[in-house]
Amino acid sequence: MVLTIFFVFQATSGPGESAETAAAPDAPANTQSRSPFITASADPTETAELGAEAPAVPADPTAAPAAPPVSAVADPSITDALGDPAAAAITSGWLPAGAPFVSAGPGSWHVVPGSTPTVGTGPTHSTYTVEVEDGIQTPEQDAAFAAEVDATLADPRSWIGGGQVSLSRIDSGDPDFRISLTSQLTIRSGDHCGFDVPLEASCFNGWADRVMINDARWVRGALSYGTDIASYRAYAINHEVGHALGNGHQPCTGSGQPAPVMMQQSWSVSNNDLSVLNPQLIPNDGAVCTANPYPFPAAVAAAPVTAAAG
DSSP states (O other): OOOSOOOSOHHHHOSSOOOOOOOOSSOOOOTTOOOSSEEEOSOTHHHHHTTOOOOOOOOOTTSOOOOOOSSSOOOHHHHHHHSSSHHHHOGGGSOOOOSOEEEEOOSOEEEOOOBOOOBOOOSEEEEEEEEEETTSSOHHHHHHHHHHHHHHHHSTTSGGGGSSEEEEEOSSSOOSEEEEEEOHHHHTSTTTTOOSSOSOOOEEETTTTEEEEEHHHHHHOOGGGTTOHHHHHHHHHHHHHHHHTTOOOOOOOSTTSBOOTTSOTTTOSBHHHHHTTOTTTSOOSOOBOBOOOOSSTTSOOOOOOOOBOO
16 A cells, blocks of 8 residues: 565555556547557546447457446446455445546556656665656656656655655666556556456556556546545555555554555545455554545645756
8 A cells, every 4th residue: 555566455465556447448539649559438427428328348358347437336347356345345446537548558668768866865765767658648748747756756745754765766777666657457467566456556566666656547546535636646656655665554543634645545545445455454443534645744845856858
């Protein structure tokens, strides 16, 4: 939500976030120009509402399975993939319906040009690059992603707010970690985040020093954040960068409290839900937190940081 590598299977191995079911692969053309590979559709229930028969899913081994409904009906594909109904029962972890996204890229990334001055005054300084998987979006969207990353990490509510961390973005040389926007199916690879728990997730891959942000979540967010996609994105960045900085998962500390940023909020803000997957760390105590994207939420928000073109 720290050993050498943090995979998606957070129930036992710690610090990444796990993955969820995908949207329908037989989608119409992507109107957001999110580009040339497999495109996931918006909510497949919309077809039924229009009175048309839903198209059959082609037998494509690379295609993502259909998105589950938001209602609490277990998706058999989740149950089968996990081997028991544990993940299927965590309906709060399912990917919301919403805008289309490119499901699969080629597994290669490009660095988004730009750098920032150092933010924060902490003695532990880290550099990062911002990268995007090839072919999943436009250059303009690359720049927008990089700007959100920079603004999130420059916010005093983020990791610099504790007085121990300072950060700067570079676009050449060898960074301490890479922040990589990655397609849904690429991220599921065992070389990246894996898909042992089939709930859509991002992760920190310690083998590659790579913060991997799942584009499916970047586009659609999480049910715990409702329609507040911007706050969810800040959470995803802070959570995975938190792993890169050496932090592990945490449970909700009390009902009604802001969730720790290292809680697996993509899946749930309820301890009872997450305890199913990680009972050694998360107590089954009924505590339900409120969604919170920052490690130091009481700090004052920062002014925007502008990256210099590289």
